[in-house]
Amino acid sequence: MHLKRRTMLGGMAAAAAFLSAPVALGQSRPRVVVIGGGSGGATAARYIARDSDGAIDVTLVEPTRSYYTCYFSNLYLGGFWELADLGHSYGTLAARHGINVVHDWAVAVDRDAKTVALAGGGVLPYDRLVLSPGIDFVEDSVPGWSIAAQNRMPHAYKAGSQTELLKAQVDNMRAGGTFAMVAPPNPYRCPPGPYERISMVAHILKERNPTAKILIIDPKETYSKQSLFEDGWGRHYPGMIERIGPEFGADNISVNPDAMEVDIDGTIEQVDVCNVIPAQKAGRIAELAGLTADSGWAPVVPANMKSRMDDNVYVLGDASAQGDMPKSGFSANSQAKVAANSIRHELTDSRLFPARYSNTCWSLIGTDDGVKVGANYEPTEEKIASVEGFISQVGEDAELRRQTYEESIGWYNGIIADMFT
Numbered sequence: 001m002h003l004k005r006r007t008m009l010g011g012m013a014a015a016a017a018f019l020s021a022p023v024a025l026g027q028s029r030p031r032v033v034v035i036g037g038g039s040g041g042a043t044a045a046r047y048i049a050r051d052s053d054g055a056i057d058v059t060l061v062e063p064t065r066s067y068y069t070c071y072f073s074n075l076y077l078g079g080f081w082e083l084a085d086l087g088h089s090y091g092t093l094a095a096r097h098g099i100n101v102v103h104d105w106a107v108a109v110d111r112d113a114k115t116v117a118l119a120g121g122g123v124l125p126y127d128r129l130v131l132s133p134g135i136d137f138v139e140d141s142v143p144g145w146s147i148a149a150q151n152r153m154p155h156a157y158k159a160g161s162q163t164e165l166l167k168a169q170v171d172n173m174r175a176g177g178t179f180a181m182v183a184p185p186n187p188y189r190c191p192p193g194p195y196e197r198i199s200m201v202a203h204i205l206k207e208r209n210p211t212a213k214i215l216i217i218d219p220k221e222t223y224s225k226q227s228l229f230e231d232g233w234g235r236h237y238p239g240m241i242e243r244i245g246p247e248f249g250a251d252n253i254s255v256n257p258d259a260m261e262v263d264i265d266g267t268i269e270q271v272d273v274c275n276v277i278p279a280q281k282a283g284r285i286a287e288l289a290g291l292t293a294d295s296g297w298a299p300v301v302p303a304n305m306k307s308r309m310d311d312n313v314y315v316l317g318d319a320s321a322q323g324d325m326p327k328s329g330f331s332a333n334s335q336a337k338v339a340a341n342s343i344r345h346e347l348t349d350s351r352l353f354p355a356r357y358s359n360t361c362w363s364l365i366g367t368d369d370g371v372k373v374g375a376n377y378e379p380t381e382e383k384i385a386s387v388e389g390f391i392s393q394v395g396e397d398a399e400l401r402r403q404t405y406e407e408s409i410g411w412y413n414g415i416i417a418d419m420f421t
């Protein structure tokens, strides 16, 4: 009796598995390759593997063994977090979810053959491909700067050794020296990121080097959460920060890394630390795969994050041109869940849910002084469109600001669990 019951249950489970996986008997499991193990890629790989219960073969290609988050890297610059707090490894994705994690670079995509070539010589076939390679920099967007100069003038816009280098430069800057930031033009990863960085650099300099100066050279007329940052800088760091906008020539600059000079519309500024954040475009593999437009970003279908160039390919996160969502870890994570649902639906006939997207970007201006901006989004034919938003207000009380900062830590722990556990 007992045996019979067990047999029956086994039979039902097998039938259910067969129904949910419309792959002919004897054929291998459908294969998904994910390029890039960051906010978009790690989330997508984890959700596809976890929710398909082994019905889909998932391979994640990522060159680094530890992913260092850009989010909260500014807090490391400000002395609030340690570098080790930002690093996360891929072991659990492999051990718990059966994801085949390959530490290598994807160097080419053959979209006709549906294969990905790896720098190490391997070739990975796929039924669906997910690209979430983040950003690369537009060559010559800051004349005089190139990747060869990134140790003299770090960008610290991909986290890890660059962030560590910038922190060491700030911490060791001469007394009364000048920290300069060349801010990027739109669109770029994390709109409030440069200005949170300014806040955190000011925080550490106020403690260690109070006569130092901070210069922002910014080609944009306006920037994210501007009134909140300006109010906060006035309260926490009076007289320390100066911003030069395009009206004073900040859209006509060049740098000389050897001489540590910035030429702003013909006026030479001698600086001690120079954080150059160049103009950005989709991570190079998206371009090599022929998935980017003239803008440098990869257009996607708003309802599911599929590339507009290829029905078998999805592009997530910063690399995608999707509409109103800012390029953020929160956005990439939100987009990855929509794409994972669509891929499982296509490959295993699982239920398809309507796409819903959301984002919040928190920034820390000073100790316990957190602010945020965010919105919900819905797909239209043309783009992912913002439907309702919110933003912190100037003049909020200290307790609300402290709670906003606490909320950001909760978000950090949540997204890391969503990507790596």
Ligand SMILES: Cc1cc2nc3c(=O)[nH]c(=O)nc-3n(C[C@H](O)[C@H](O)[C@H](O)COP(=O)(O)OP(=O)(O)OC[C@H]3O[C@@H](n4cnc5c(N)ncnc54)[C@H](O)[C@@H]3O)c2cc1C
Residues within 6 Å of the ligand: 035, 036, 037, 038, 039, 040, 041, 061, 062, 063, 064, 067, 069, 070, 071, 072, 073, 074, 104, 105, 106, 107, 132, 133, 134, 135, 156, 157, 158, 189, 190, 193, 194, 197, 283, 284, 285, 316, 317, 318, 319, 327, 328, 329, 330, 331, 332, 360, 361, 362
């Ligand atoms: C200073 C700073 C602060 C930020 N703060 C926040 C914040 O508070 N909140 C927030 O939501 N966002 C924040 N962001 C933005 C956030 O980091 C990015 O928007 C997010 O990481 C984008 O996710 P992604 O998957 O597109 O790219 P990434 O997370 O960068 O992942 C891309 C991955 O692809 C890999 N890769 C690239 N090319 C290849 C290849 N050819 N083959 C294999 N792998 C490849 C890379 O190694 C990388 O691991 C911040 C960014 C910065 C710079």
